[in-house]
Amino acid sequence: MSSKFLPVLMIGGSGVVGSQAAKIIRRLQPTLPLAVGGRDLGRAEAVAREVGNAVGVSVDLERPDLGLGDELRFSAVVIFLKDEKLSSMRYAQHHGIPYISLSSGTFEVGPEMAQYIHAPDKAPILLASHWLAGAAVFPILEFAKAYTAIDRIRIGVLLDEQDMGGPAALADYNRITGFAPAALTVKDGRFRWAGGEDSKARYVSVDGVELDAVAYSPFDVMALAARTNAANIRLDLAYSESASRRRREPFSTEIVIEMAGRGRDGQPLDHRHEIVQPEGQAPLTALGIALAVERMLGLEGGDAPAPGLYLPEVLIDPAYYVRRMKEFGASFTERSMIAA
Template identity: 50%
Template structure:
């Protein structure tokens, strides 16, 4: 529950496709939480704020150290839906001593954010939210891993519909990743490798038996799972193409496939497959990941606010809690043995 004196959560990019849905999801979770929608187009931000209630809007200028925000305004957290090439939003959060959550920084470009944190480690809780759909692959994988006594491999396949890229910010993220980091980091036979081209491809089946050719994708999911498990092979592959929803003649959907191999608790070797899907695409899933992250950072779902530190989603959020929130939002989970 939010406190009546809680300062607003500043959501930069909160008037975009995914940002506005995340703000709505956060409002559904916490009806009394103050929210400030920040963006370059203040009219769009104001429209989103009016729809939320108990919210306002501000113009944000990421080229300025103070973000161009009104003097004297305080916030409880900074949430970023656009790529901040200046890192001024992170510096602002550190100066205010409040949490920072960004979802647009790829694995190949986290070094500046890590360095800024290391320079002032006691200032802010910094959550690196650049996993697939903000935790919606890493945390379910850990949830499914409970079936196993030991894990040998975890392979995740993400199917993003070509009509479901998102707004301009999301498109820019994909283009930047493709041009700046054509290779992706995977764990293979216990060793980290950068792979690209044909070597980075993997074929996988969705829940309806359709084959996809995915390309290894550099997000934080493999490194998070490697830190949590003893699996010797971990990878995330993504394909932008035809989702199950459109394949069946409907609207676009999003699917994430999981293949786990290892030894079950009874000593039996096993390979288990899961599929998680949402009939309305990636935005509702990402919105839940962001909202759960914010409530965890601020201690809104029980427990104390998160102490200053550098975090990945799996360090802060219980897999069972995220699974429940995802199911409430319409995510469907299927298991295939």
């Protein structure tokens, strides 16, 4: 039972995504204690009261002990913002507890990897900086079960202009789009960095409207290259108006996946999958982190992982992830791209 655990420390847990993640964890694991951490103790305590079986704590990323002293102990650390000093990761390693992060771009993963390499036996480290913490990569891996070979994976994601979320999400977006020299893609089996004109793309929304997009590189591309060996992989981001807002409804978030290759019968298989979360990006990101917490503590999908460096798709079953996405409101539509 999850009641045997110390609290999970959620740094940034009082923010837009963090607070939703706390609520989803509570729904999935009613007895798992939580520690909602943030700079504003009052906000953290308010979220903790709303979630239940939780406490609010003040966190200071400038201090090696995170400002928590020696008395508080936790079962895992989750951070919902960019920790530029890696204080939270070092804290988890020092205490030998799982660590989950979700705010790095592909081009800036080096410091976390180096920190792990210098202390490989201390703690399990999960790098979950995929699009919305896995909301694209897990469906793709589930769809991939229908293929014997995949030639192309094209991911289009739409982030509504009204759906950026809180300050941490905006800071991540500005940092990654502002400092990344180019976006990682796979073309003809080779890793390529798409910049300038090569980065420009068109995104076809779920209502057929075409929008400007640009190549973007969360961890999905490199993860899918390792897992599927697809010859061509690319993720494009459209930051624009969602189809639901064009219908004068609240914003939503969209993920469009186009996959081409050979099916189990040896025939060409070319499908377009459309995923829509009507409440926007935050619930999907929050769900991904909640499922990561479950897995890292051994509450779902097997025993807790040993110390090591992990990506979420190595640990979490795609079918389980997709089932949870549907339970929490995401809709899935599939269309064949092969002319009859």
